[in-house]
Amino acid sequence: MLSVNGVVKSYRTGGVFSRERHTVLHSISFEWKPGERLGIIGESGSGKSTLGRLLIGIEKPDRGSVLFHGQNIGDPQVRRGRISAVFQDYTSSINPFYTVEQALLEPLKQQNTGRRESLEKIDLLLQQVGLEPSYRSKYPHELSGGQAQRVCIARAVVTEPECIVLDEAVSSLDGSVQFQVLELLQKIGDLYGVGYIFITHDIQAAAYVCDRVMFIRNGHIVETAETDQLKNVQSPYARALLQAVTP
Numbered sequence: 001m002l003s004v005n006g007v008v009k010s011y012r013t014g015g016v017f018s019r020e021r022h023t024v025l026h027s028i029s030f031e032w033k034p035g036e037r038l039g040i041i042g043e044s045g046s047g048k049s050t051l052g053r054l055l056i057g058i059e060k061p062d063r064g065s066v067l068f069h070g071q072n073i074g075d076p077q078v079r080r081g082r083i084s085a086v087f088q089d090y091t092s093s094i095n096p097f098y099t100v101e102q103a104l105l106e107p108l109k110q111q112n113t114g115r116r117e118s119l120e121k122i123d124l125l126l127q128q129v130g131l132e133p134s135y136r137s138k139y140p141h142e143l144s145g146g147q148a149q150r151v152c153i154a155r156a157v158v159t160e161p162e163c164i165v166l167d168e169a170v171s172s173l174d175g176s177v178q179f180q181v182l183e184l185l186q187k188i189g190d191l192y193g194v195g196y197i198f199i200t201h202d203i204q205a206a207a208y209v210c211d212r213v214m215f216i217r218n219g220h221i222v223e224t225a226e227t228d229q230l231k232n233v234q235s236p237y238a239r240a241l242l243q244a245v246t247p
């Protein structure tokens with residue numbers, strides 16, 4: 001269980017000595033339950049990525065808390081191996097000096113998994129994400145966008161976390177590759193029982209992957225709906241986003 005309780009986040013505006021702050025998230029509260037695939041949808045600048053960084057504990061809220069099974073997600077011990085992330089920019093997400101195998105071994109080393117077990121896991125995982133065994137020795141610059149994002153997904157799942165936070169994970173990919181990666185997420189979710197928090201501006205991608213979606217606007221949650229009830233959303237914002245993609 002991940003619980004977000006009255007989270008407020010602001011950033012300084014103006015120069016280093018400025019006292020002015022811009023509030024990006026206003027008292028955000030919600031819960032994510034294990035196994036759930038929750039979408040967070042919003043337009044550019046709505047605060048989605050900021051929320052994503054708070055959810056994986058790499059930024060701290062000004063007020064409120066993000067708790068993973070009751071413990072502060074900001075503590076690396078609490079999140080290690082249990083929550084992971086996939087970002088939009090797959091090229092800079094993988095260390096350019098690491099082969100695919102090294103990139104996948106790294107999180108396993110942090111968990112003190114033995115080398116033989118790790119290599120067996122990597123073999124299976126590469127197969128599951130649709131990459132030939134020969135990809136083990138490839139460097140990021142030798143991969144296409146779709147292949148690199150498959151490696152990022154494999155790396156996010158290798159420690160068998162409870163939750164993967166995906167921030168615009170398919171947005172930089174071409175149409176058909178986007179769809180393949182969305183299908184892969186479905187498959188990996190089913191195989192590993194891992195839950196997702198899928199952050200995106202793309203309501204169709206969210207509806208494809210998620211059971212429930214939350215609409216965020218100007219740092220406020222405006223509505224939450226089960227995916228199969230999306231056509232019944234009430235708020236003008238959610239309706240407008242939905243109408244933009246339905247004929």
Ligand SMILES: Nc1ncnc2c1ncn2[C@@H]1O[C@H](COP(=O)(O)OP(=O)(O)OP(=O)(O)O)[C@@H](O)[C@H]1O
Nearest residue numbers: 011012024042043044045046047048049050051201
């Ligand atoms: N580190 C930061 N310092 C200052 N301002 C920031 C920082 N991160 C985000 N912001 C500001 O917070 C607001 C929300 O940004 P955020 O990236 O969270 O939105 P978003 O919904 O993910 O948008 P996009 O999809 O365009 O990335 C923006 O006005 C942005 O300029």
